[in-house]
Amino acid sequence: MALRKLFLAGFILAVGFSLGGIAANVSKPAFVLASGRTIDPDLTAYAQAAGPGASAAGAKILARDSSANLTVVEGQWPYDQQADGFLVIERFDSKQAFLDFWHSDEYQAAIELRKGKVELDFVLVVEEL
Numbered sequence: 619m620a621l622r623k624l625f626l627a628g629f630i631l632a633v634g635f636s637l638g639g640i641a642a643n644v645s646k647p648a649f650v651l652a653s654g655r656t657i658d659p660d661l662t663a664y665a666q667a668a669g670p671g672a673s674a675a676g677a678k679i680l681a682r683d684s685s686a687n688l689t690v691v692e693g694q695w696p697y698d699q700q701a702d703g704f705l706v707i708e709r710f711d712s713k714q715a716f717l718d719f720w721h722s723d724e725y726q727a728a729i730e731l732r733k734g735k736v737e738l739d740f741v742l743v744v745e746e747l
Contacts, residue, residue: 645712647746649680654738656684656702661735667728675719676711696739713745 685703688695697703710716719725 645714647676648710648713648716648743649746650706650708650710650716650741650743652704652706652708652738652741654704654736654740655697656704656736658735659702661732664728664731664735667731668725671719671722671724671728675715676709677716677719678709679706680709681705681707710743713743716743 683705685695685697685701686699688703688705695703710719
């Protein structure tokens with residue numbers, strides 16, 4: 619009986635360590651923040667070119683707004699209320715999924731379609747804690 623309990627305890631520990639190892643290898647979601655100014659709002663071709671790759675990387679827009687609706691509580695926003703400044707927050711499956719998407723040939727081609735239509739201040743990517 620004692621041997622059976624010892625075996626069972628060892629089995630439970632082994633499964634626990636295995637699951638812990640699997641959980642440790644699970645990618646954390648990543649969040650992308652982009653700020654810029656819209657010069658030409660017709661981004662249809664860019665969206666069509668970028669959309670499939672972004673979707674495959676798990677992209678989901680969490681928040682998006684323009685200068686007219688943003689509230690700065692500290693620091694300075696580089697655009698006035700009438701400017702077409704924007705802030706976008708997106709979620710991706712992982713930081714690596716975002717980076718693979720960003721550096722893909724398809725997305726690099728899509729970037730060409732937004733040139734002259736958007737001026738970016740920055741694009742940042744951070745992992746969830």
